[in-house]
Amino acid sequence: MRWLQISITSPSEYVEPLTHLFNLHGEGSASVEHPGGYNPDEGETPNPNEWITIKGWLPFDETTDSRKTSIDVGIRLIRHFVDLPEIEEQEVSDEEWRNQKFEPIRIGKNLVVLPKSTDFNRKNSDVVITLEPGLAFGTGHHPTTRMCLEEIEKIIKPNDRVLDVGCGSGILSIAALALGAQHAIGIDIENDAVNASMRNVKDAGFLSQSTILSGSFPHDEVTGGDFDVVVANIAANVLMTLAETLVATVAENGIIITSGVLKTRINDVVSAFEVAGGEVRSTRQIEDWTTTLIARAR
Known part of the structure; x- marks a missing residue:
C-alpha cells in the first residue's frame, strides 16, 4: 500500500493543534521532529525559536481528497494567527509509514516526554512520561x-x-x-x-x-x-x-x-x-x- 506523507513546519506554540489536526484526519499518529544542533546529554535543549516539522500520513484511497480538504480547512484557520508555509507532500511506501519515528522531548532537569512505542536510551536520572501521540493537547511542545x-x-x-x-x-x-x-x-x-x-x-x-x-x-x-x-x-x-x-x-x-x-x-x-x-x-x-x-x- 502507498501513503501520502504530508508535512509542515511551525513555531512551537502551534505544534499541538497541528498534530491534533493531522491525527484527527490522518492514519496512525503524526510525528514531530525538532531541528538538530543540540546535545541533550550536555544539558542542551532545542532552541524555542526554531520551527518544528509535523508529519502525517494519509492512505491513498477514496478518502484521501476529503481528508486533505479537512486538513487544509484547519490550517487556513491557524493561518489567521501565524503565517505558515504550504504543506509538502510525498508518496511513501507501507514500510516507510510503519517505521515512522517519534522524538522524545526533554524538559527541565530530568523530565522526558516520550511518545508511546518509541525507542529511548534512558538515563538513571530520567523521569519519563509516556503518552500516546496526538491524544488531547499537552504533549510538551x-x-x-x-x-x-x-x-x-x-x-x-x-x-x-x-x-x-x-x-x-x-x-x-x-x-x-x-x-x-x-x-x-x-x-x-x-x-x-x-x-x-x-x-x-x-x-x-x-x-x-x-x-x-x-x-x-x-x-x-x-x-x-x-x-x-x-x-x-x-x-x-x-x-x-x-x-x-x-x-x-x-x-x-x-x-x-x-x-x-x-x-x-x-x-x-x-x-x-x-x-x-x-x-x-x-x-x-x-x-x-x-x-x-x-x-x-x-
Whole structure:
C-alpha cells in the first residue's frame, strides 16, 4: 500500500493543534521532529525559536481528497494567527509509514516526554512520561505546557496532593505523580481530554493515585483548602473567573501554577488573583506566553 506523507513546519506554540489536526484526519499518529544542533546529554535543549516539522500520513484511497480538504480547512484557520508555509507532500511506501519515528522531548532537569512505542536510551536520572501521540493537547511542545512541567519539577514534594484544572492529556498530573506526589485530581470539560487523561494515567501506572473528573470547576468532588499544588493551564478569562475558587482550593503553604496566559493579559490575571487573596511569587515568560506562581496572601 502507498501513503501520502504530508508535512509542515511551525513555531512551537502551534505544534499541538497541528498534530491534533493531522491525527484527527490522518492514519496512525503524526510525528514531530525538532531541528538538530543540540546535545541533550550536555544539558542542551532545542532552541524555542526554531520551527518544528509535523508529519502525517494519509492512505491513498477514496478518502484521501476529503481528508486533505479537512486538513487544509484547519490550517487556513491557524493561518489567521501565524503565517505558515504550504504543506509538502510525498508518496511513501507501507514500510516507510510503519517505521515512522517519534522524538522524545526533554524538559527541565530530568523530565522526558516520550511518545508511546518509541525507542529511548534512558538515563538513571530520567523521569519519563509516556503518552500516546496526538491524544488531547499537552504533549510538551507548547510553551505553557513546558513551563508548567518545569515548575512542577521544581515544586513537587513527596506525598503532595495535586489538582489539575483543564487536565487535557493528563501530562501535568502524570509528571507530578512521577515526581512523588501522592494523588492527583484532573478535571476537564472536554470528553476527549477526560478519556485521554484516563488512558494516559493508566498506561503510566498511576490509575490508583489519580482521579479524572468530567465537568466544570468548581466540582462537587473537589474539596477546597487542602491541595499542595494547583495547576491551571487555561485561558486568561477563565483564570480570572476562577481566581477566588482556586485560591480557596490551595493549602495555606501550597502553590498555584497558572499558565495559558498571553503577556498582554498577565496584569489582568494577576489583579484578579490579588483581589481574591492571592500573592504572586514569580512570573516567567517564553515567547508571548506566561506562567505565574501564586500563593495565599499571608
